[in-house]
Amino acid sequence: MKVPFNKPFVTGKEQDYIGDVIACKKLSGNGKYTKLCQNWFKEKFNAKHCLLTTSCTDALEMSSILADIQPGDEVIIPTYTFVSAANAFVLRGAKIVFVDSLAEHPNLDHTLLEELITEKTKAIVVVHYAGIACDMDAIMAIANKYDLVVIEDAAQAIGAKYKNKYLGTIGHFGAYSFHATKNIHCGEGGLLLVNDDKHIRRSEIIWEKGTNRAAFVRGEVDKYSWVDVGSSFLPSELNAAFLWAQLEFFESIFEKRIEIWNSYFENLTKLNTPVLPNYSTNNGHIFYIVCENLKHRIDISSYLKAHSIQAYFHFLSLHSSPYMNGCTLGSFPNADRFESCLLRLPIYNSMTPEEVQFVAQKLLSYKPNTKLT
Ligand SMILES: *Cc1c(COP(=O)(O)O)cnc(C)c1O
DSSP states (O other): OOBOSOOOOOOSOHHHHHHHHHHHTOOSSSSHHHHHHHHHHHHHHOOSEEEEESOHHHHHHHHHHHTTOOTTOEEEEESSSOTHHHHHHHTTTOEEEEEOBOSSSSSBOGGGHHHHOOTTEEEEEEEOGGGOOOOHHHHHHHHHHHTOEEEEEOTTOTTOEETTEETTSSSSEEEEEOOTTSSSOOSSOEEEEEOSGGGHHHHHHHHBTTBOHHHHHTTSSSSOOBOSOOOBOOOOHHHHHHHHHHHTTHHHHHHHHHHHHHHHHHHTTTSOOOOOOTTBOOOOOOEEEEOSSHHHHHHHHHHHHHTTBOOBOOOOOGGGSGGGTTOOOSOOHHHHHHHHHEEEEOOOTTOOHHHHHHHHHHHHTOOTTOOOO
16 A cells, blocks of 8 residues: 555645636636635635735735835744745845744744844734644734734634634735645645735735736726736636635635544544644644654654655754755744654545555554664
């Protein structure tokens, strides 16, 4: 039995909807399928305003423009995360200030935030790792106290909640990813959630190359012109049509992933499995174990690989990346530990119970210094 790490899920409706787009000859962005997808998020997740983008990276870049990040502003970001969360702000000239993970979870340690805030701090980016919520009440209280913008990188967190609110709808901005490795996907795609009324109008302008085209289409102005900075952040209808085919199956995709996640969790109680805080639900995006040390992780992943199972580590902490060039102050022991010890197991929608059992059994039968054939 061969178990890959991921298999992008296809519902079977994608070709029909893409065919429809081609037949209607309405291929550029902000058409029927874009609106269907955006409305779905508004209704299902109670999102105030949202815009489909070509990636989560783009949605983060939009949030950085909307938060009015200026050269020299400081933005606090967890070091254990994907590079897009930092780049979006570096592109506007921000200085990145890293924060460590919690000891028990890769999510940022909010108790460290206050001591990192200075006169120049403008925003905090929170990343809900593996779709598990950060402590949003605590984070929003700090943001309100210091008048900071909160951006939720909810790339992995679609469908998961903090208390009774969907992740991505709590901070001033939220961003989802529809990359092929995520729970719901269209190859490459994303969504910006604008949760604060005062940013809604400008978000439409930035989305369409800095023009007031959206107002023009609504008949509010008689021509559309260059009114602000912006870029081409909107995806084509081909991507939106693919995404719509996925959203129609959201519930079953969600349930299937949770089922696989729970099966791992129940089988692997002897190992160091994910800790779920009581304020967070789960969306089954990633299942991981935390190994004892780097050597232990390399040994286990080689052992699994020898049994045709793909298991991967995850982020390389940004504070020690080549781009930072050794300039980061401070120490980040928890992030360092997750960088060295976290191992992600295969999880995908078409995974069978037998495949899950196979992976779990192999892991349980692993013994240190096993000879690989
Ligand atoms: C996947 C991911 C992204 C990037 O998403 P894209 O849609 O590929 O731009 C950003 N942040 C996190 C935490 C991710 O997991």
